[in-house]
């Protein structure tokens with residue numbers, strides 16, 4: 676399997692780097708299994724103050740993340756697909772291979788484990804992090820493959836959703852977690868199942884005891900108990 680490349684378009688690249696450089700994602704990057712790059716959208720604006728937002732047409736509160744810096748960032752990654760969105764259409768790439776462009780959006784479809792499994796088959800993912808009151812709708816309509824919300828609530832930006840989705844996808848790639856067999860029994864791995872309860876030492880913590888069956892050494896009984904407790 677090829678290395679997974681994740682590109683994140685954001686106005687806060689440090690938020691992304693802070694998380695992805697640590698722990699399992701940090702180790703997987705060092706091991707060459709994946710690479711996560713955060714791209715500062717302000718580097719793709721012509722505005723001398725680095726502005727990437729403007730007022731919504733038709734009025735209304737707040738500002739909208741503009742289409743142009745996103746277009747330019749996607750173009751620099753060679754992942755633009757729709758030739759008719761550009762005056763210099765011939766330059767726009769249509770052969771994107773195994774790439775998926777994902778817009779973080781409070782009004783998108785809810786991201787699930789099934790989506791994580793499906794997206795883990797791609798070798799290149801691009802996340803667009805919205806800010807302010809959202810993103811110019813032409814981005815969703817023309818440049819994006821999928822629009823995801825990570826829950827039915829509104830956050831201040833798309834950085835946490837991009838990290839949440841990247842994390843859940845990356846850990847499914849071969850070698851990222853030490854023991855791949857552990858993925859099969861995890862919550863949501865088979866539809867709506869939840870993992871069975873787990874315990875560790877001590878057996879008795881101030882009177883709070885571990886279920887007897889787990890200490891019995893009887894693997895058949897343990898498997899039956901776990902099966903019953905997985906819902």
Ligand SMILES: C[S@@+](CC[C@H](N)C(=O)[O-])C[C@H]1O[C@@H](n2cnc3c(N)ncnc32)[C@H](O)[C@@H]1O
Pocket residue numbers: 778779780781782803804805806807808809810823824825826827828829830831832833834836
């Ligand atoms: C303040 S929100 C905009 C919310 C928008 N005005 C609405 O009502 O749908 C700014 C950005 O945060 C991100 N965001 C907020 N909540 C999210 C969620 N639940 N899932 C994914 N992205 C979210 C999106 O990128 C969004 O463009």
